[in-house]
Amino acid sequence: MMTILSPGSRHILQRKSSREFWLAPELKTWKGYFPNPFKILSRHQLLYNALTAAVSALTFTFSPVGMTVMMGEFVGARIKGLYQRMTSTLAVMNGTTEATYIAETVIPLLAFGIPLSPVGLGPAAPLFNAPPVFSAQPVHNLHNFLTPVDYLFYGYIGLVVAFLVAYPFSMNYARKASAWVLKHVxxxxxxxxxxxxxxxxxxxxxxxxxxxxxxxxxxxxxxxxxxxxxxxxxxxxxxxxxxxxxxxxxxxx
Incomplete structure (x- = not known):
C-alpha cells in the first residue's frame, strides 16, 4: 500500500493486464472421499514431517508463523526436484503449524498455567484469562482443573474430530477452492x-x-x-x- 501511494515507486506494482495463474490439473490418485495420508506422502516426506513437527513442538515459546516458514525452507532447501520440493515443503509447513499451535496451547497451560507463548497470548488467551472465571495472576484456570490425562483425552478428541472434518475436505476440494478464490476474490x-x-x-x-x-x-x-x-x-x-x-x-x- 505504501508503495502504491508513493509516486516514485508506484510503477513497480503497475500492471497493464490481468495476471495469469497456472494451476496443475486435478491429480486424484485415490478412491473414495478419505485418502490414506500414509499413501499420499512418501516415506521421506513422512519422516521430514515427523521430525520438524517434533522439533517445532519443543519451541513452544517461538512464533508459530516463524517456525512454519523456517521449517518449510529448511526442508525445501534439501530437495532438488521441483514437484517433490513443493509437496514436501507444503506438508512440512502444515505439520509444523499444527504442532506449534497445539504445543503452544497445551504445554504452557498444563505446565505453568500462564500464557508463555504467542498462541497463549493470542488465540488461546481465554483458556488462561477469562475474568471472572479464569485468571493467570493468580493462576486459576484449566491448569488447576484438568489432569495430564484429561489433556491427553480431550486433546485427542479435538484432533480426531478436526482430522475427520478438515483433512478429507482439503484433499478433495483444495484445487476447486483455490481456482474459485483466484477467479472471484x-x-x-x-x-x-x-x-x-x-x-x-x-x-x-x-x-x-x-x-x-x-x-x-x-x-x-x-x-x-x-x-x-x-x-x-x-x-x-x-x-x-x-x-x-x-x-x-x-x-x-
Whole structure:
C-alpha cells in the first residue's frame, strides 16, 4: 500500500493486464472421499514431517508463523526436484503449524498455567484469562482443573474430530477452492480485510498510538523484506523476542 501511494515507486506494482495463474490439473490418485495420508506422502516426506513437527513442538515459546516458514525452507532447501520440493515443503509447513499451535496451547497451560507463548497470548488467551472465571495472576484456570490425562483425552478428541472434518475436505476440494478464490476474490479485498482487522486490534490495544505503531512496524518490515531480503519468518522471530532483546541489550522495558 505504501508503495502504491508513493509516486516514485508506484510503477513497480503497475500492471497493464490481468495476471495469469497456472494451476496443475486435478491429480486424484485415490478412491473414495478419505485418502490414506500414509499413501499420499512418501516415506521421506513422512519422516521430514515427523521430525520438524517434533522439533517445532519443543519451541513452544517461538512464533508459530516463524517456525512454519523456517521449517518449510529448511526442508525445501534439501530437495532438488521441483514437484517433490513443493509437496514436501507444503506438508512440512502444515505439520509444523499444527504442532506449534497445539504445543503452544497445551504445554504452557498444563505446565505453568500462564500464557508463555504467542498462541497463549493470542488465540488461546481465554483458556488462561477469562475474568471472572479464569485468571493467570493468580493462576486459576484449566491448569488447576484438568489432569495430564484429561489433556491427553480431550486433546485427542479435538484432533480426531478436526482430522475427520478438515483433512478429507482439503484433499478433495483444495484445487476447486483455490481456482474459485483466484477467479472471484481480488487480492485488494484480502489486503483490505486484513488491514481492517489490524486497525481494529491495534485500536483496541492502544488506541490511535497502537495504530501508528502497527503501521510503522508494517512499513519498516515491508522495506526490510522487499528491498533487503529479510525474510518474514525471521522478522516474526525478532518481533516476539524484541522485549527480551531490548531489556538485555539496552535495558529498555
Amino acid at each position: 481480488s487480492q485488494e479485498a484480502i489486503i483490505s480485510m486484513f488491514s481492517g482487522l489490524i486497525v481494529v486490534i491495534s485500536y483496541f490495544e492502544a488506541g490511535p498510538v497502537g495504530i501508528a505503531i502497527a503501521v510503522t512496524i508494517a512499513v519498516f518490515g515491508g522495506i526490510l523484506n522487499r528491498y533487503f531480503g529479510v525474510h518474514t519468518g525471521v522478522q516474526y522471530m525478532v518481533y516476539y523476542a524484541s522485549p527480551w532483546l531490548m531489556l538485555t541489550l539496552l535495558g529498555i522495558k
